[in-house]
Amino acid sequence: PELILSGIQPTGSPHIGNFLGVLSKWVSLQQTAHDSVTLLYPIVDLHALTIPRDPEQLKKSKIETAIVLLACGIDPARSLIFEQSRIPAHTELAWFFNCITPMGWLSRMTQWKSKLKLKTNSQFSEHDVLSASGLCLGLFSYPVLQAADILLYKATHVPIGEDQVQHLELTRDIAEMFNKMFRQNVFPLPLPITTSAKRIMSLYDPSKKMSKSDPENTRINMSDPPEIIAEKIKKSTSDSLKYITYDPETRPAIANLVTIYAAVQGITIDQVVVEHGKSNIKTFKDAVTQVLVEKLSPIQEEIQRLRLEQGYVQQVLKNGAEKASIIAENNLDEIRRVVGLK
Ligand code: ATP
Ligand code: MG
Numbered sequence: 001p002e003l004i005l006s007g008i009q010p011t012g013s014p015h016i017g018n019f020l021g022v023l024s025k026w027v028s029l030q031q032t033a034h035d036s037v038t039l040l041y042p043i044v045d046l047h048a049l050t051i052p053r054d055p056e057q058l059k060k061s062k063i064e065t066a067i068v069l070l071a072c073g074i075d076p077a078r079s080l081i082f083e084q085s086r087i088p089a090h091t092e093l094a095w096f097f098n099c100i101t102p103m104g105w106l107s108r109m110t111q112w113k114s115k116l117k118l119k120t121n122s123q124f125s126e127h128d129v130l131s132a133s134g135l136c137l138g139l140f141s142y143p144v145l146q147a148a149d150i151l152l153y154k155a156t157h158v159p160i161g162e163d164q165v166q167h168l169e170l171t172r173d174i175a176e177m178f179n180k181m182f183r184q185n186v187f188p189l190p191l192p193i194t195t196s197a198k199r200i201m202s203l204y205d206p207s208k209k210m211s212k213s214d215p216e217n218t219r220i221n222m223s224d225p226p227e228i229i230a231e232k233i234k235k236s237t238s239d240s241l242k243y244i245t246y247d248p249e250t251r252p253a254i255a256n257l258v259t260i261y262a263a264v265q266g267i268t269i270d271q272v273v274v275e276h277g278k279s280n281i282k283t284f285k286d287a288v289t290q291v292l293v294e295k296l297s298p299i300q301e302e303i304q305r306l307r308l309e310q311g312y313v314q315q316v317l318k319n320g321a322e323k324a325s326i327i328a329e330n331n332l333d334e335i336r337r338v339v340g341l342k
Pocket of ligand 1 (some may be wrong): 007008009010011017018020021022159160161162163164197198199200201209210211212213214
C-alpha cells in the first residue's frame with residue numbers, strides 16, 4: 001500500500017460492527033503499515049446529509065465519532081482524521097465524476113435498489129415512487145462522492161466492511177474510465193482490505209447488517225455501559241437448541257454471536273465452537289457479554305475522558321484537515337489540468 005483511506009459517516013454513535021469490521025483494522029494498520037504509508041480516516045459528513053438530519057444532532061455525532069476513533073486508538077500523530085466537508089475538493093472531484101458516470105452503474109447498486117424497493121408499492125410506477133418518495137438525487141449519487149473521497153487522495157487500499165465492496169468496485173470502474181477517457185494514468189485502482197468480521201449482523205434481525213441508522217436496540221454502541229450490553233445480548237434473537245454451532249444458514253443469530261465472540265477475542269470461529277459447543281445459549285450469551293464488556297471498558301474510559309476535552313478533539317480535526325487538504329489540492333490541481341479546466 002501507498003495510501004490507505006477509509007471513511008465513517010457521522011450518522012450516530014459507532015457500534016461494534018464498525019469496530020470489529022473496520023475500526024480495529026484502522027488502528028492495527030498504524031503498526032503494520034510501513035512508515036511511508038499515509039493513513040487517512042475522514043468523517044464523511046457530506047454523506048450524512050443524504051438522509052435528512054437534525055443539524056444539531058449532526059454536529060454532535062461528528063464530535064462523538066471523532067472521540068470514538070481516538071478512544072479506539074487512532075493516533076493523530078500517525079493517522080489523519082478530519083471532516084470531509086472542510087475540504088471542498090471532495091465535491092469538486094465528485095462533480096467531474098458525476099459527469100462521466102453512467103446512471104445505469106448507479107441504479108445497479110444494491111443499496112440503492114433496496115432503498116427503492118422499500119419505498120415501492122406495486123400500485124405505483126417507479127417514476128411515481130421516485131417523484132414522491134423523498135428519495136433524492138444525493139442518495140442516488142453518493143457512491144460517486146465516495147469514489148471522489150477515495151480517488152482525490154489516490155488511495156491504493158481501502159479498509160471496508162462487506163456492504164461497501166460493491167461501492168469500491170464502482171470506484172475502480174470510475175477510476176479506470178477516467179484514466180481511459182483522458183488517456184493518462186491519473187488514478188490507481190484501489191483495493192479493498194477486509195477483516196474476518198466483515199459483516200456483523202443486527203441483534204434482532206440477523207438478515208440485516210448492524211447499522212447506525214437502525215433502531216438503538218439492534219446494535220451495541222461502543223459507548224454502551226455493561227448493563228445495556230448485557231440486556232441487548234440477552235434479548236437478542238435466539239433459537240431453542242441447547243448447544244452452540246456456527247451455521248449462518250440455519251442459525252444466523254447464533255452464528256452472528258459466534259462471529260462477534262471470535263472477533264473480540266481474536267480467535268477463529270472453530271476455536272469458539274470447540275470452546276463453547278456444549279454451552280447452552282444463555283451461558284454463551286453471558287460469555288459474549290463478558291468479553292465485550294472487557295474489550296470495551298478501556299475504550300469507554302477514554303471516551304469519557306475525551307468528552308471533557310472537546311477543544312483538543314476539535315484541534316485534532318483541524319490539523320487533520322489542514323494536512324489532508326495539501327494532498328487533496330495538489331491532486332485536484334493535476335485533475336483540473338487533465339480535464340481541461342486549467
Ligand atoms: P449507516 O447505517 O449510517 O450507514 P453504518 O453502521 O453502516 O451506518 P458507515 O459509517 O456507513 O456505518 O460505515 C463505516 C464502515 O463500517 C464501512 O467501512 C462499513 O463497511 C463498515 N460497517 C458498517 N456496518 C458494519 C457491520 N455491521 N459489520 C462490519 N462492518 C460494518
Ligand atoms: Mg453504512
